[in-house]
Amino acid sequence: MASVSKLMESRRLLMIILLGALAWSLASVEWKDGVLHTRGISALGEISGAIFKLDLSGETLGKLLIAAWRTVAYAVAGLSLALVIGLPLGIVGSGVLNSSANKRRTVQTLVRFILGFLRSIHELVWAWLFVAAIGLSPLAAVLALAIPYGGILGRIYSELFQDVPEAPLRALRNAGASEWRVFWYGRLPAVLPELIGYTFYRFECGIRSATVLSFVGLGGLGYQIGISLDDLAYGRAWTFILGLVGLIVLVEAWSATVRRKIIL
Amino acid sequence: MQPRSASLNVRPALAVSVEGLTKRFGITSAVNDVELFVPPGQAIAFVGPSGAGKTTLLELIAGSVSPDAGRVSLYGQDLSSLKPGRELASLVGVVAQQYDLVPNLSALQNVLAGRLGAWGAWKSILSLLAPRDKPLAMRALERVGIAGRAEERAGRLSGGEQQRVAIARVVVQDPKIILADEPVSSLDPARAEDVLALLVSIAHERKLTLIASMHAIDLATRYFDRLVGLRNGRILFDCPASDVTRTDLNALYKIEEERGG
Ligand SMILES: Nc1ncnc2c1ncn2[C@@H]1O[C@H](COP(=O)(O)OP(=O)(O)O)[C@@H](O)[C@H]1O
Numbered sequence: 001m002a003s004v005s006k007l008m009e010s011r012r013l014l015m016i017i018l019l020g021a022l023a024w025s026l027a028s029v030e031w032k033d034g035v036l037h038t039r040g041i042s043a044l045g046e047i048s049g050a051i052f053k054l055d056l057s058g059e060t061l062g063k064l065l066i067a068a069w070r071t072v073a074y075a076v077a078g079l080s081l082a083l084v085i086g087l088p089l090g091i092v093g094s095g096v097l098n099s100s101a102n103k104r105r106t107v108q109t110l111v112r113f114i115l116g117f118l119r120s121i122h123e124l125v126w127a128w129l130f131v132a133a134i135g136l137s138p139l140a141a142v143l144a145l146a147i148p149y150g151g152i153l154g155r156i157y158s159e160l161f162q163d164v165p166e167a168p169l170r171a172l173r174n175a176g177a178s179e180w181r182v183f184w185y186g187r188l189p190a191v192l193p194e195l196i197g198y199t200f201y202r203f204e205c206g207i208r209s210a211t212v213l214s215f216v217g218l219g220g221l222g223y224q225i226g227i228s229l230d231d232l233a234y235g236r237a238w239t240f241i242l243g244l245v246g247l248i249v250l251v252e253a254w255s256a257t258v259r260r261k262i263i264l
Numbered sequence: 265m266q267p268r269s270a271s272l273n274v275r276p277a278l279a280v281s282v283e284g285l286t287k288r289f290g291i292t293s294a295v296n297d298v299e300l301f302v303p304p305g306q307a308i309a310f311v312g313p314s315g316a317g318k319t320t321l322l323e324l325i326a327g328s329v330s331p332d333a334g335r336v337s338l339y340g341q342d343l344s345s346l347k348p349g350r351e352l353a354s355l356v357g358v359v360a361q362q363y364d365l366v367p368n369l370s371a372l373q374n375v376l377a378g379r380l381g382a383w384g385a386w387k388s389i390l391s392l393l394a395p396r397d398k399p400l401a402m403r404a405l406e407r408v409g410i411a412g413r414a415e416e417r418a419g420r421l422s423g424g425e426q427q428r429v430a431i432a433r434v435v436v437q438d439p440k441i442i443l444a445d446e447p448v449s450s451l452d453p454a455r456a457e458d459v460l461a462l463l464v465s466i467a468h469e470r471k472l473t474l475i476a477s478m479h480a481i482d483l484a485t486r487y488f489d490r491l492v493g494l495r496n497g498r499i500l501f502d503c504p505a506s507d508v509t510r511t512d513l514n515a516l517y518k519i520e521e522e523r524g525g
């Protein structure tokens with residue numbers, strides 16, 4: 001009973017701290033100049049109005065195609081490499097291949113640390129680092145995407161593999177299957193639809209990340225949007241933005257089809 | 265009572281011998297000093313109220329739980345000396361109550377999983393992508409009467425069909441002893457009898473030893489050679505199914521009836 005009231009007390013304390021932090025952060029924003037100055041408001045109106053003046057010239061559409069292709073290519077290459085990083089780390093980090101509890105805990109802690117490190121740094125930061133190290137090359141974009149996404153995928157995969165109903169796995173062990181066979185025949189099929197769905201979802205995020213990455217100067221949709229805004233060519237910017245939306249919708253549709261078809 | 269070393273020599277042909285077996289969970293003795301000798305080819309059923317220790321005793325014999333005292337031998341070999349995996353799986357197969365198929369795999373793949381202990385690494389890996397030993401699995405599915413459902417996802421099969429797949433899997437595994445923990449208690453009565461009849465006749469035609477725990481006493485009496493009544497982890501009676509009396513059964517279920525009333 002004592003521990004329950006203690007818990008309630010610490011919860012109340014946490015609530016007060018959080019509310020305090022919120023108040024402090026609101027207070028520390030500079031409100032006195034107004035969130036939007038008048039020039040800003042008129043620019044915003046101009047930009048949003050431009051959605052009805054899309055630039056559909058052959059030149060822009062051609063650029064859109066190339067930029068979209070590049071963005072997708074970065075995302076595909078980055079996510080493929082992320083899969084190569086995340087899947088093995090996820091399997092090992094789940095600890096399901098270790099039969100001794102001690103070893104399992106050690107491996108889980110170690111891999112969780114590695115995965116945490118990989119994903120705690122944003123892809124944009126990785127991009128700066130890689131551009132500084134190897135210059136403006138597609139490899140920099142791909143690596144910048146692959147590392148944090150590898151960490152994210154590995155984390156989720158390891159949780160998926162841990163969270164599989166025991167009864168079928170026990171049946172496989174009773175049939176003489178070793179732990180990795182139990183993994184291959186029991187755990188993987190059990191989580192595969194979810195694993196594929198989640199990977200596709202992250203691929204979608206990857207396309208958006210690749211778009212942002214191109215602001216670093218790596219080319220792609222984000223780069224084109226940036227140039228258009230610099231040129232004050234808002235209609236052209238909208239063409240690229242809607243291209244990005246179309247891309248995401250396409251990936252979503254593709255993901256749904258694949259998920260529906262997956263039956264072993 | 266014979267000395268332990270002698271019992272090995274005197275009964276080398278026993279499929280299962282259990283001596284002084286005890287398993288405790290905290291203060292409860294789930295299985296308490298149990299002796300049991302089962303000749304090959306016999307069909308024997310554990311009966312008794314829930315919590316009697318039937319599941320624990322089966323798990324001890326399957327080697328998936330280790331005892332606090334006593335020992336289990338299978339065909340004269342000490343269970344604790346058998347390696348889990350291939351060696352154990354060639355002796356003992358298990359049919360559970362239900363929900364132990366991999367739902368996302370086809371019925372065929374679930375049956376083939378019975379070969380995982382026997383297969384080498386490459387065959388195990390490949391088979392998930394392109395089924396190996398398919399004729400073997402198809403014959404087993406035919407024997408249990410659902411060859412037509414081979415390509416169906418296991419999760420989409422009915423309860424009775426799932427149990428048939430589980431039986432086909434153990435057929436393909438090809439052990440000498442089958443342990444079945446309430447194999448039909450999740451099925452409706454008509455289907456339960458069909459599936460039980462199938463399990464018993466397969467054990468019989470392959471000369472396998474069958475040890476099951478049974479909830480339905482009438483099914484147990486009709487389909488098994490021998491009944492072992494368990495209560496509070498101890499054997500209350502152990503005799504041919506036809507010799508079990510009303511008095512035996514009353515004594516067996518007494519506690520539960522009092523609680524229920
Ligand atoms: N893993 C476990 N942890 C704690 N107690 C258990 C465990 N398994 C079984 N028991 C206890 O052991 C006794 C026998 O259980 P069980 O073998 O499942 O009986 P039955 O199968 O006859 O219903 C019960 O009192 C049960 O609560």
Ligand SMILES: [Mg+2]
Binds near residue numbers: 319320445
């Ligand atoms: Mg039970």
